[in-house]
Amino acid sequence: SYRLRRRPTAIFPPGPPSKPVVGNILDVSPKAGWIKFTKYKDIYGEFKGLLWLSVADHLAGDLVFFHGLGNNLLVLNSMKAVQDLLEKRADIYSDRPAFTVVGELMGLGQSMPLLNYNEEWRAQRKLAHHALSPRAVKQYHVVQEDLAALLSKQILEDPEDFFSHVRLTASRLILSITYGLSVEQAEDEYITHAEDTMHMISNATLPGAFVCDLIPILKYSPSWVPFQKEAHAGREMIERLVTRPLEHVKKEMHAGTAPVSLTRDLLSSEVQGVNDKEHSIKWSAGSLYGAGGETTYATVLTCIMLMAMHPDKLKKAQDEIDHVVGVDRLPLISDRESLPYVEALIKEVMRWHPALPLSIARCTAKDDTYEGYTIPKGTIVMPNVWAIAMERTDQYDPTAFVPERFLNKKDDRFVDPTLWAFGFGRRVCPGRYLAENSVFILISTIVAIFDISLPENEELIVEFSKGLVSYPEPFKCCITPRSASKASQIIWRAAQSTI
Ligand code: HEM
Known part of the structure; x- marks a missing residue:
């Protein structure tokens, strides 16, 4: 006899809706992705408390997840998420994604x-x-x-x-x-x-x-x-x-x-x-x-x-x-x-x-979970520093040029x-x-x-x-x-x- 072992269902961070096979990976735009990623931050940020996955309400918008065609990509939209993962969990988050063309085929991977x-x-x-x-x-x-x-x-x-x-x-x-x-x-x-x-x-x-x-x-x-x-x-x-x-x-x-x-x-x-x-x-x-x-x-x-x-x-x-x-x-x-x-x-x-604006991407060396969300091994991780730069503060409009703020x-x-x-x-x-x-x-x-x-x-x-x-x-x-x-x-x- 055998026992059915329940595998915990992975809950991925929020992201745009998925289609069969391609998932939502084609929503990642190769050009000026930071603008779109920052928009997602606002969209999912407004979902706060509405998401049925209330595991990490307070993080809604800080993490946006894309998947499909065998790839996973996680965008980090806040300083807290970046520090929690890239700095505090450096053992997992210090690899780079494999760039097939430029890295392997062109040799820049060295x-x-x-x-x-x-x-x-x-x-x-x-x-x-x-x-x-x-x-x-x-x-x-x-x-x-x-x-x-x-x-x-x-x-x-x-x-x-x-x-x-x-x-x-x-x-x-x-x-x-x-x-x-x-x-x-x-x-x-x-x-x-x-x-x-x-x-x-x-x-x-x-x-x-x-x-x-x-x-x-x-x-x-x-x-x-x-x-x-x-x-x-x-x-x-x-x-x-x-x-x-x-x-x-x-x-x-x-x-x-x-x-x-x-x-x-x-x-x-x-x-x-x-x-x-x-x-x-x-x-x-x-x-x-x-x-x-x-x-x-x-x-x-x-x-x-x-x-x-x-x-x-x-x-x-x-x-x-x-x-x-x-x-x-x-x-x-x-x-x-x-x-x-x-x-x-x-x-x-x-x-x-x-x-x-998107720093230089990282890649996870093994499976991880963060605030209840699953982040699989091999996920490309992009720190969207544009979102950090454009963070609204009480004092200043983020689009204004104000050296005095520093x-x-x-x-x-x-x-x-x-x-x-x-x-x-x-x-x-x-x-x-x-x-x-x-x-x-x-x-x-x-x-x-x-x-x-x-x-x-x-x-x-x-x-x-x-x-x-x-x-x-x-x-x-x-x-x-x-x-x-x-x-x-x-x-x-x-x-x-x-x-
Ligand atoms: C204003 C100028 C510069 C900016 C904004 C900048 C920014 C960055 C950023 C964001 C990274 C990615 C780090 C990470 O993955 O967390 C990086 C990596 C790197 N930078 Fe710079 N950088 C600048 C100038 C330079 C200069 C002048 C050099 C060389 C003399 C340099 C050499 C490197 C190298 C070799 C890496 C790769 C490090 C690694 O992957 O371990 N950078 N830089």
């Missing part, structure tokens, strides 16, 4: 951001920490200040093209810091290729961007299927992106001419507990370019756009810099602590439009982007100290030198890209030096640059 929480990831993180700790990033201050001056000089000479100047500067910063490449070298040999590769990756890492990611078996389809071709081309692009600059540094080290760089530093130092050191360095360093370029320029361009829209805030920042730094020199990274308004302004830029530490504590813009727990962004300095010096130098205003006789187009990294679509604005002496100051400073 890079730190896409690796699961395993040995190789630990080795690459260790290398990254070695080179990017709060102490280590001090050695890059001069490069960052030089490049900020060069950027402002370019804007002075060719203000209409500010958009591409900012993009290029972010790439130069990373290439210079990671591989010691000079501005010209970076330009000629690497940047175009790197930008094309990043563009391809950014589009391919959205869930659902390739149908193949929803139906992994398709990866065995013949290579004439369009995405197989793309995957092959992508694989070559990625391999070239991570291999060439590493070979360059090795050659220079051999010849004794390698300038200071993160890769030189790692190749020449003893780092314990890393097996295949060269492989890990190659992918760890390569990961920095991928993760550090677009996020930085997205933030700086968003700031320029907001300054054109809010002359009063720009004026306040300029007054603070004039008062604290004086008019005889440009801001330095060491001035950061003495410029609270500029700091608050940058925080508000990062809140108003986060560069990574001047008083007690106001708007949870929407403070330093708590969520760089990710969470064990996988928190290892480049954040470098990134904060880059963003600060690029923005404060521009603000010190220029007035920024709306385009004449034209409207400012406020539109953002809808991929993993979200940056402003090309827009126009007027950037003019505040005075003739500011203009000569920047020319003089740029000429002192050593890179």
Whole structure:
């Protein structure tokens, strides 16, 4: 005889209604998903108390669940849910989803951001920490200040093209810091290729961007299927992106001419507990370019756009810099602590439009339950930081641009982007100290030198890209030096640059 054992029925978090087979997974939009996910937060939030599954009424809207075609996806719409899961249960929530196309077929799965929480990831993180700790990033201050001056000089000479100047500067910063490449070298040999590769990756890492990611078996389809071709081309692009600059540094080290760089530093130092050191360095360093370029320029361009829209805030920042730094020199990274308004302004830029509105997705390593809901193993987990950024508070309208909200530490504590813009727990962004300095010096130098205003006789187009990294679509604005002496100051400073 046998006994029927009752299996507890799984109760999944709420989500849009399901259809047979496909469930509700096709409701996940690959483009600008954060907007829709935040709407669901409002919809299910209003259900509070009405849901028959009253297990976690107080969480309604914080969790939204999608499933179908063998996939589960959980969106986290609040800081509490993110902290409870990604931080307090880091053992379960620190893997990444497997991206069939970009990860497996194109080989990007070997890079730190896409690796699961395993040995190789630990080795690459260790290398990254070695080179990017709060102490280590001090050695890059001069490069960052030089490049900020060069950027402002370019804007002075060719203000209409500010958009591409900012993009290029972010790439130069990373290439210079990671591989010691000079501005010209970076330009000629690497940047175009790197930008094309990043563009391809950014589009391919959205869930659902390739149908193949929803139906992994398709990866065995013949290579004439369009995405197989793309995957092959992508694989070559990625391999070239991570291999060439590493070979360059090795050659220079051999010849004794390698300038200071993160890769030189790692190749020449003893780092314990890393097996295949060269492989890990190659992918760890390569990961920095991928993760550090677009996020930085997205933030700086968003700031320029907001300054054109809010002359009063720009004026306040300029007054603070004039008062604290004086008019005889440009801001330095060491001035950061003495410029609270500029700091608050940058925080508000990062809140108003986060560069990574859906952070970088995680994946559960085993079955879990949270507040009565079942979260199966292999569920893709997306922290919707857009919803956190747009949280309504008693004091401020979330869509308004108000740097002042961050001047008083007690106001708007949870929407403070330093708590969520760089990710969470064990996988928190290892480049954040470098990134904060880059963003600060690029923005404060521009603000010190220029007035920024709306385009004449034209409207400012406020539109953002809808991929993993979200940056402003090309827009126009007027950037003019505040005075003739500011203009000569920047020319003089740029000429002192050593890179
Ligand atoms: C404003 C600029 C930046 C923002 C907003 C940002 C944000 C983030 C976020 C949200 C994550 C995901 C963390 C998680 O899963 O919880 C991340 C990961 C990462 N970031 Fe950044 N980042 C920035 C700049 C940089 C820079 C400059 C570098 C390199 C020098 C960098 C390197 C990385 C790497 C390697 C990862 C993957 C870490 C892992 O998966 O373990 N980031 N970043």
